[in-house]
Amino acid sequence: DTGVSQDPRHKITKRGQNVTFRCDPISEHNRLYWYRQTLGQGPEFLTYFQNEAQLEKSRLLSDRFSAERPKGSFSTLEIQRTEQGDSAMYLCASSLIGRTEAFFGQGTRLTVV
Amino acid sequence: AQTVTQSQPEMSVQEAETVTLSCTYDTSESDYYLFWYKQPPSRQMILVIRQEAYKQQNATENRFSVNFQKAAKSFSLKISDSQLGDAAMYFCAYRNEKLTFGTGTRLTIIP
Numbered sequence: 140d141t142g143v144s145q146d147p148r149h150k151i152t153k154r155g156q157n158v159t160f161r162c163d164p165i166s167e168h169n170r171l172y173w174y175r176q177t178l179g180q181g182p183e184f185l186t187y188f189q190n191e192a193q194l195e196k197s198r199l200l201s202d203r204f205s206a207e208r209p210k211g212s213f214s215t216l217e218i219q220r221t222e223q224g225d226s227a228m229y230l231c232a233s234s235l236i237g238r239t240e241a242f243f244g245q246g247t248r249l250t251v252v
Numbered sequence: 253a254q255t256v257t258q259s260q261p262e263m264s265v266q267e268a269e270t271v272t273l274s275c276t277y278d279t280s281e282s283d284y285y286l287f288w289y290k291q292p293p294s295r296q297m298i299l300v301i302r303q304e305a306y307k308q309q310n311a312t313e314n315r316f317s318v319n320f321q322k323a324a325k326s327f328s329l330k331i332s333d334s335q336l337g338d339a340a341m342y343f344c345a346y347r348n349e350k351l352t353f354g355t356g357t358r359l360t361i362i363p
Contacts, residue, residue: 172350181256181343181353182297195350228295232351239285239304241351243297 143244145231151250152221159217160247164233171214172241173206174230175199182230188214189236221251254279254346258354265334266362272319273329273357275344284348286320288329291341291356300342303327336361 144163152158164171169190174182185204186196190211200206203221208214218225228248232241255278265271277286288300303311303320311318315332331338339361344354 174351174353179356181258181355182351184350184352187350230297232297239287239302239347240299241347242299243289245294245296 143231143233143242145229145244145247147247148245149248149250151252154221154223154251156221157217157219158221158249159215160229160231160249161213161215162231162233162244163213164231165242166212167235168233168242169211169236170234170241171208172232172234173214173216174232176228176230176246177226185216218249221249223251225249226251254281254348254352256344256346256352256354258344258357260357261355262358262360264360264362265331267334267336269334270330270332271334271359273331273342273344273359275327275329275354277325277327277344277346279325279346279348281348284346286318286327287345287347287351288316288318288327289343289345289353290338291343293340297343301329331359334361336363 146161172187173185176182188208203219206216228246230246232243234241257276284305286303290298301313317330319328341356343356345351
């Protein structure tokens with residue numbers, strides 16, 4: 140296993156379009172997190188899963204955002220009707236329950252034009 | 253809600269010297285973990301060091317060490333013998349169920 144994998148690495152989309160990102164966590168990790176990071180800022184928590192259950196969603200996650208982890212393995216993050224303010228790096232991380240370290244993927248950079 | 257504050261947006265240090273990055277946090281919980289993550293220009297977040305709140309002993313990982321002051325809610329990172337490869341954004345993070353990050357400190361190493 141080579142770590143947390145995110146796809147695509149870069150995405151350019153027109154305002155109003157829908158986009159979907161995928162995250163493959165480290166295989167035995169049952170927790171999966173999504174964060175958003177804008178330039179010069181720290182990552183902001185969006186949501187996290189324990190297995191297939193979505194346990195918490197940030198108020199940052201508007202109704203245009205939805206995340207799933209259908210089989211408790213990979214996860215998808217979808218943004219509908221993208222806005223320029225959605226331009227950011229979207230980071231995924233995974234960890235084990237009871238373990239403290241979260242391991243991050245390389246992120247998906249979204250640019251909305 | 254937990255908050256993490258990094259009051260130094262930028263720091264610089266001469267190569268081979270020592271630098272300390274500051275972090276304070278706010279929480280009402282007694283059991284938690286604290287981390288320093290490094291984010292090089294490639295943007296992948298890498299764990300540098302962690303500290304369990306119940307441990308009084310400060311964590312050390314090679315050239316990296318922390319000064320954990322639980323009562324003061326302070327968690328600083330000391331980098332000894334700074335190397336060019338240490339140049340990055342450094343984020344302090346607090347964890348209970350999820351990680352809460354500070355705004356980061358950009359560290360520059362001067363050759």
